Amino acid sequence: MVTIYGVPISVHVRKPIVTAILKDIQYVVEPVIPFNPPPNWSSLSPTGLIPAMQDGGFTLAESTAICFHLERKKAAPAILPVDAWDCSRVLFFDGYAGHVFRSVIHGLFFQKIINPNILKGATDQSVIDSILATTQPKAFSFLESQIKGTFLVGDSLTLADIGIVSNLINFQYLGFAIDKAAYPKLAAYAAGIIALPPFRRALADEKPFAEQMGLNRGFAT
Ligand SMILES: N[C@@H](CCC(=O)N[C@@H](CS)C(=O)NCC(=O)O)C(=O)O
Structure with a gap:
């Protein structure tokens, strides 16, 4: 199960959410508001921005990096063309x-x-x-x-x-x-x-x- 941290109405949080839905990857959203983050937030998101992600023992921030992780986790349907x-x-x-x-x-x-x-x-x-x-x-x-x-x-x-x-x-x-x-x-x-x-x-x-x-x-x- 992938955990996506952030609010779903955020431009950047929506990117991994749509990617996970497209690929049928199970995920949960853990609401984090950047102006009022949880105590461990800097270890999840070094910039303090949303989104961040946890997948097993692996954590990652930056929406593009998270989408890339989801692409490697489940190749099809691809969001990055082969060409x-x-x-x-x-x-x-x-x-x-x-x-x-x-x-x-x-x-x-x-x-x-x-x-x-x-x-x-x-x-x-x-x-x-x-x-x-x-x-x-x-x-x-x-x-x-x-x-x-x-x-x-x-x-x-x-x-x-x-x-x-x-x-x-x-x-x-x-x-x-x-x-x-x-x-x-x-x-x-x-x-x-x-x-x-x-x-x-x-x-x-x-x-x-x-x-x-x-x-x-x-x-x-
Ligand atoms: N390059 C980052 C940008 C993330 C970003 O700007 N997130 C916004 C929400 S869409 C945010 O956390 N804003 C809070 C703030 O500016 O303090 C990514 O792609 O994840």
Whole structure:
């Protein structure tokens, strides 16, 4: 049994959860909120960030490393293509997903959810407006240019889709829509990936957490 530490509505915790569901690997989620971690947290997550994982006597942090462990634990269905060029492209998009999180999603989520609900601070609307006017259109325009079909790379779900769409889920959780006029391919792509069974189950399982935080689930139903 694999234990995944973190909250399932997190962009990065959802990556190993979707991967485990896709591969039919048994897992449990041990809720950890980074702002209020358990005493042994630094031994599980050296950065203090979620997710971390335990599998038998083996512990690991960093979502990409955890997904890679799950890939080696159970090869099929693969989230990393055999073809070298395709695999490199998948790793590029996984890295780009980290960029989307840091430059778009983290700031929006912090201002709309973490600051008012957890830290009891005030939302800074100017930060939200700035992200929506600068980094978000730049990232979405790039992604729009990359979409050629159902999946970002090849003809099956890979770590590229898992990382990118996990960000797009949290964008929509905040009540924002992917503008179909400006980004028609991205909007259709995200809806298609979210409709796949591993994402549907992950979103159903995280429903109580999403509802507790007052997140918008309209796109997921
Ligand atoms: N590179 C890390 C990033 C993890 C990350 O940023 N996690 C966020 C939640 S999605 C977090 O722990 N945030 C809490 C904080 O910033 O203190 C990974 O892929 O696991």
